């Protein structure tokens with residue numbers, strides 16, 4: 001994770017960002033800190049990146065890389081405003097001794113990649129259409145040695161996979177069908193017949209942008225309907241308020257890069 005000390009909306013690279021909306025970085029830090037404490041309280045280790053001045057989106061740490069089984073596939077950001085973030089993530093992984101594979105193709109890390117370790121023996125889901133480019137899916141498959149299923153995103157409000165779909169345990173997902181092309185919706189229905197299916201209100205409340213340890217599902221507090229569906233499916237929803245960061249177009253999952261040993 002990376003503190004939003006320098007969080008701001010200085011440019012607009014997704015439909016949620018409006019440069020005329022005032023942003024309270026102090027409040028953002030407070031809310032983000034509650035998220036960090038929530039994860040620690042659930043028993044997770046949290047490592048911190050040093051926020052970079054002039055990198056207002058660096059709080060969205062999920063975009064910096066994608067890790068599977070101890071191998072790191074690095075990010076290459078689409079927009080030049082975020083390009084410099086990739087080096088900070090790379091330095092973190094290299095200093096910790098992770099195997100790091102530098103990308104040649106444009107991809108925004110866990111923003112557009114999800115991993116299901118127990119689905120079909122280990123399956124990567126990958127989004128394209130807005131940020132990550134299709135050749136990066138093939139590059140990730142070669143880097144990580146796991147099959148990659150490409151899913152096409154069609155609604156600019158859901159510009160990353162992780163605002164439209166999340167793993168809720170090692171083999172199942174929750175997703176918002178409306179974010180995907182009709183064919184990709186069929187692929188998801190075929191792969192995940194038992195998925196939790198979210199609706200417009202869940203998606204617009206950033207409910208899909210969640211992290212789960214298989215039981216506890218940490219999600220945006222505005223996504224009350226989705227919390228109810230997850231509860232009915234046997235999970236334990238843990239709501240966290242992240243209203244300030246929503247102005248940047250992100251929520252819980254965007255703030256967290258998962259370290260998969």
Ligand code: ARG
Nearest residue numbers: 014060062111160248250254
């Ligand atoms: N403002 C950031 C951007 O548009 C938000 C990134 C959100 N991160 C995510 N994993 N969806 O790049």
